[in-house]
Amino acid sequence: MNDTSHPVIRSGALLGLIALLGTTLLAGVNALTHERIAEQDKLRMLQQLNSVIPTGSYNNDLLADRIEVENEAFFRHTEPVTVYRARMNNTPVAVLMIVTAPDGYNGDIRLLTAINNDGTVLGVRVISHRETPGLGDPIEIEKSDWVLAFNEKSLRNTQVGDWAVKRDGGEFDQFTGATISPRAVVKAVHTALLYFEENRKPLFESTAIPATQNDKQ
Amino acid sequence: MTNSNLKKILADGVWRQNTGLVVLLGLCPLLAVTSTVINGLALGLATMLTLMASNLTVSLLRGLLKSEIRIPAFVLIIASVVTVIELVMHAYFYDLFKVLGIFIPLIVTNCAIIGRAEAFASRNSPLPSLVDGFATGLGFCITLVLLGALRELTGHGTLLEGADMLLGSWGQYLALTIVPQHPGFLLAMMPPGAFFGLALLIAARNAWQAREASRPAQPISTLVPNSNEN
Secondary structure, eight states, X not given: OOSTHHHHHHHHHHHHHHHHHHHHHHHHHHHHHHHHHHHHHHHHHHHHHHTTSOGXXXXXXXXXXXXXXXXXXXXXXXSOEEEEEEEETTEEEEEEEEEEEEEETTEEEEEEEEEETTSBEEEEXXXXXXXXXXXXXXXXXXXXXXXXXXXXXXXXXXXXXXSSBGGGTSSBOOBTTBOHHHHHHHHHHHHHHHHHHHHHHHHHHSOOOOGGGGXXX | OOHHHHHHHHHIXXXXXXXXXXXXXXXXXXXXXXXXXXXXXXXXXHHHHHHHHHHHHHHHTTTTOOGGGHHHHHHHXXXXXXXXXXXXXXXXXXXXXXXXXXXXXXXXXXXXHXXXXXXXXXXXXXXXHHHHHHHHHHHHHHHHHHHHHHHHHHHHSEESTTHHHHHOGGGGGGOEESSTTOOOOHHHHSHHHHHHHHHHHHHHHHHHHHHHHHOTTSOOOTTSTTGGGO
16 A cells, blocks of 8 residues: 555546446447437438439338449549449339549539439439538539539430530539539539449349448448 | 625636637637537537536546546546537437537537636536536637627528527528528638637627726626626
8 A cells, every 4th residue: 555556556447437437328328329310310311312313213222222332443532432222123213323523622522413224314412512612512402403404414415525514615504713613523423424324234233232231321 | 605606607607708709718619610600509509518517527526536637537528428419419410410510529629628627627516617617618609609690690691590400490480581682701601701700709808898997986797797796
């Protein structure tokens, strides 16, 4: 009791006790909220997916029918691209791809792109971006309907050169004071279409990621 | 602990030692999330809850916490409290959680919280510590809301936009459009606007303070009830 280690051990034990209490508290709260959080995440994801594909057009579990594809050269991005497959009685209906436009004005723009089985765009939504508020953010559906211009577009009805903003000779509008954000989005949607065109069969046929891994979204 | 002491604590936290306007602590979240009233209010409330819970816990444990381990112990306590708040927000206020994102976990790094734990809660009994946490949090929250209002009004011409994220669907009726067809004032929405706004608020508070000081005979401003008792 008279050596110097005594207060150190006491302090250490006390600190350990506090850490233990904190961990217990967190484990408890986590156990209470975990299910609801997973449910909320799933619900919001499904809501987002359903904004670009009519709910009546498919009847499979969209969130469970999910694969990830990696193709850095194609997507110009190292992160895997998540693909949800929509099917009606096991017949392919559409794919919903979460693609990333790496060349936004202020970093990555993540896009949800729904492509019908015949290669036309069903809809595009921006999931997350850090473009300048007021300049680049009309790419959001909440700010303007610019992104609806992609609906019905396909590689057949829109030539390669037309997949660009008007300033670059294409057919998509840019915004006043912002060309970079729409340019990045157009390019990413085009890339997604090209990828779908080349890989339609494997995209629909590869096995979905098992449900256990779905949890981490 | 007398009533007047508690009132003094309250007045200190809200006005005399306001975290955002006088002590200038926790400026990172203050400047980053105050683009709208609701964002400011939400982070202010989360910070207030954290302050109250951490002050109370630290005060209860103050007999046990020896000085050499108090800082890591504070950090553990604050981090636990913030994580609980984050989990609860994720589960029950999903939209707000998405908007505030990284700034919820970053409450941990708000030095105002560890500052109150160290300067007040570790030396006082639970009730005054709780009141101190409440007062400091309230002062911070008011600053966030004021700055949010200033920026939202000049930036978008609206107030309380997005109230439904915090209050449920009826909150959308609270949203006010003060200036219809507002073209959007980019400077107010971007970080520089936060600095300008904060500077204006600090200047306004200082001007008020100077005016109060220049006429000492006058009893008390409305914002500092009973400040002369101490």
